[in-house]
Amino acid sequence: MHNxxxxxxxxxxxxxxxxxxxxxxxxxRVVTPDGKKAFDHMPGQCAMLSVxxxxxxxxxxxxxxxxxxxxxxxxxxxxxxxxxxxxMEVGQQITIRGPYGNAFPVDTAFAGKDMLFIAGGIGxxxxxxxINYCRHxxxxxxxxxIVYGSRSKADLVDYNEILSxxxxxAGVNVHLTIDREEEGWDGHVGFVPNYVKExxxxxxxxxxxxxxPVMIKFTLAGLQELGFAKEQVYTTLELRMKCGIGKCxxxxxGAKYVCKDGPVFRCDEIDELPDEY
Amino acid sequence: MRKCVLADKNALLAAMAAVSRLYVPVDGADxxxxxxxxxxxxxxxxxxxxxxxxxxxxxxxxxxxxxxKMSGKKLEIFDTxxxxxxxxxFGVRACDVRSFTVLDNVFLSEPxxxxxxxxxxxxxxVSLACNKPAETCFCRTFDIDAADPEGDVVCWxxxxxxxxxxxxxxxxxxxxxxxxxxxxxxxxxxxxxKTLVNERLGKLPLAELKADKFGGGKTDAFFNDPAWDSLxxxxxxxxxxxxxxxxxxCYDIKDFDTGHGIHRFRCWDSCMYxxxxxxxxxxxxxxxxxxxxxxxxxxxxxxxxxxxGLFSCVGCGRCLSRxxxxxxxxxxxxxxxxxxxx
Numbered sequence: 263m264h265n266x267x268x269x270x271x272x273x274x275x276x277x278x279x280x281x282x283x284x285x286x287x288x289x290x291r292v293v294t295p296d297g298k299k300a301f302d303h304m305p306g307q308c309a310m311l312s313v314x315x316x317x318x319x320x321x322x323x324x325x326x327x328x329x330x331x332x333x334x335x336x337x338x339x340x341x342x343x344x345x346x347x348x349x350m351e352v353g354q355q356i357t358i359r360g361p362y363g364n365a366f367p368v369d370t371a372f373a374g375k376d377m378l379f380i381a382g383g384i385g386x387x388x389x390x391x392x393i394n395y396c397r398h399x400x401x402x403x404x405x406x407x408i409v410y411g412s413r414s415k416a417d418l419v420d421y422n423e424i425l426s427x428x429x430x431x432a433g434v435n436v437h438l439t440i441d442r443e444e445e446g447w448d449g450h451v452g453f454v455p456n457y458v459k460e461x462x463x464x465x466x467x468x469x470x471x472x473x474x475p476v477m478i479k480f481t482l483a484g485l486q487e488l489g490f491a492k493e494q495v496y497t498t499l500e501l502r503m504k505c506g507i508g509k510c511x512x513x514x515x516g517a518k519y520v521c522k523d524g525p526v527f528r529c530d531e532i533d534e535l536p537d538e539y
Numbered sequence: 540m541r542k543c544v545l546a547d548k549n550a551l552l553a554a555m556a557a558v559s560r561l562y563v564p565v566d567g568a569d570x571x572x573x574x575x576x577x578x579x580x581x582x583x584x585x586x587x588x589x590x591x592x593x594x595x596x597x598x599x600x601x602x603x604x605x606x607x608k609m610s611g612k613k614l615e616i617f618d619t620x621x622x623x624x625x626x627x628x629f630g631v632r633a634c635d636v637r638s639f640t641v642l643d644n645v646f647l648s649e650p651x652x653x654x655x656x657x658x659x660x661x662x663x664x665v666s667l668a669c670n671k672p673a674e675t676c677f678c679r680t681f682d683i684d685a686a687d688p689e690g691d692v693v694c695w696x697x698x699x700x701x702x703x704x705x706x707x708x709x710x711x712x713x714x715x716x717x718x719x720x721x722x723x724x725x726x727x728x729x730x731x732x733k734t735l736v737n738e739r740l741g742k743l744p745l746a747e748l749k750a751d752k753f754g755g756g757k758t759d760a761f762f763n764d765p766a767w768d769s770l771x772x773x774x775x776x777x778x779x780x781x782x783x784x785x786x787x788x789c790y791d792i793k794d795f796d797t798g799h800g801i802h803r804f805r806c807w808d809s810c811m812y813x814x815x816x817x818x819x820x821x822x823x824x825x826x827x828x829x830x831x832x833x834x835x836x837x838x839x840x841x842x843x844x845x846x847x848g849l850f851s852c853v854g855c856g857r858c859l860s861r862x863x864x865x866x867x868x869x870x871x872x873x874x875x876x877x878x879x880x881x
Binding site: 271317343355356502505539 | 604607609611613615618645646648650651652653654656687708720755762790791792793796803810816818820822823824829840841845
């Protein structure tokens with residue numbers, strides 16, 4: 263009994279790189295002290311990171327499972343744990359445990375499909391894992407469209423990768439938008455939901471939505487106007503979590519626990535949940 | 540079945556205490572019944588049940604989970620778990636024994652909570668049938684038989700004897716160790732007590748309370764019931780119901796910096812507290828009615844949906860007698876569905 267693996271006891275993760283993405287988003291590269299990936303995951307799954315003495319919080323794993331060397335987390339500064347993470351330096355050890363939750367059905371429902379990724383702001387963090395997975399196994403998927411919007415150009419997370427890798431891929435179309443006009447931006451200006459409607463995608467695609475709740479709500483409505491069924495649209499939910507294994511009670515909505523039954527849900531599955539997410 | 544005359548009960552308990560550490564219900568200094576370690580000659584509580592449930596023994600109110608040491612950028616993690624020693628819980632009522640099953644479904648399902656599993660593996664539960672169930676009791680609503688409890692060993696008391704029978708391997712092991720202080724008797728020896736208790740149970744004010752209308756798949760039927768507003772109105776959100784509840788299992792995990800190491804501990808929490816679901820950007824249950832509703836929907840609908848219809852209430856009645864505003868799950872059950880006014 264004593265030697266049983268305990269799901270709540272983390273391992274040490276060392277931060278080996280910190281990239282400043284936007285004024286309030288940094289991307290942290292994490293490996294074990296001996297330089298390995300802490301564990302394997304699938305796109306959409308999450309990990310608990312903690313700073314002992316400050317607290318533990320759940321984050322989506324931004325890097326793709328196809329990256330076998332390390333994990334990356336794009337984290338927005340917005341609370342106690344994230345503020346601490348933002349002020350730390352390379353070489354800092356933190357704790358990590360996981361993976362938690364289900365994953366996007368990349369090898370089943372998504373296989374062979376044209377993919378439409380729609381993200382707003384930091385909502386790109388969980389989608390980046392799927393996007394790069396689909397790009398890695400390019401022949402398993404059809405056309406890939408990526409719609410990404412943020413408040414300003416400076417708020418686009420990892421703009422470099424988007425421009426130099428995604429936009430140059432064959433069969434990948436990137437559609438960027440920012441909320442308000444600004445100098446040096448000659449791309450689209452406007453909110454994501456309207457932009458999606460303007461772009462008018464064909465309804466044979468599988469759509470994956472992630473962003474602020476209000477963006478999800480209006481984008482889903484827009485997709486439905488275009489003729490998309492809720493069964494074709496996937497998103498992720500985010501609630502307070504402490505254990506990550508469906509026991510502490512925090513992320514319970516209806517009979518579901520977002521930490522283990524989610525965070526990925528199809529929009530018709532979300533409709534079946536009581537309106538408390 | 541074995542028996543022991545009541546006059547020798549102290550010797551019986553002494554024999555149990557010789558097997559492993561024994562906890563029995565006694566009246567504490569504050570006159571409240573509490574499970575305490577048995578001492579020779581201890582007077583057992585005459586109260587029907589302990590103030591707090593017996594869940595503390597498997598899921599304590601607070602427990603240290605691990606320790607960290609941070610020096611500069613370096614971090615060390617210490618697994619502070621240790622093997623628990625065997626213990627015996629004597630005098631657990633049928634409702635509380637069932638609560639262990641409710642908790643098992645949560646903590647022993649994969650991935651197993653080893654803190655809980657460790658305690659559970661080392662605990663032997665000796666249940667005691669209720670002789671005088673209280674007006675706040677409604678265990679029958681959830682198919683729990685106070686006259687014939689579950690447990691590793693089950694006991695009944697009449698005016699002369701205490702009867703014991705083993706229901707599990709652990710129980711048989713314990714009974715074997717008590718052979719010198721007990722004697723064999725017929726399996727029907729406790730039938731008289733059972734019949735008497737059943738009569739009493741049938742006459743309780745809540746004897747006819749039914750849970751049939753609740754259960755898995757009933758979210759739509761009750762979630763938007765207008766009665767939630769009036770039911771939750773007077774609730775002050777103190778969390779007493781949660782803390783005395785034998786099945787409530789929500790917990791928090793927090794860090795405490797002692798100055799020479801950081802303890803990560805967990806403690807009971809309540810889904811009715813406003814900060815329970817609070818995140819940096821807000822909460823998904825901003826109003827009190829939603830948090831009140833969550834606790835009861837979980838016990839009556841969500842938990843059964845995930846656990847083959849088993850309810851996460853055992854009818855122990857603690858919340859009925861402890862709630863400062865006299866709100867409780869019985870009122871909620873009666874009111875929902877529009878049969879009675881709140």
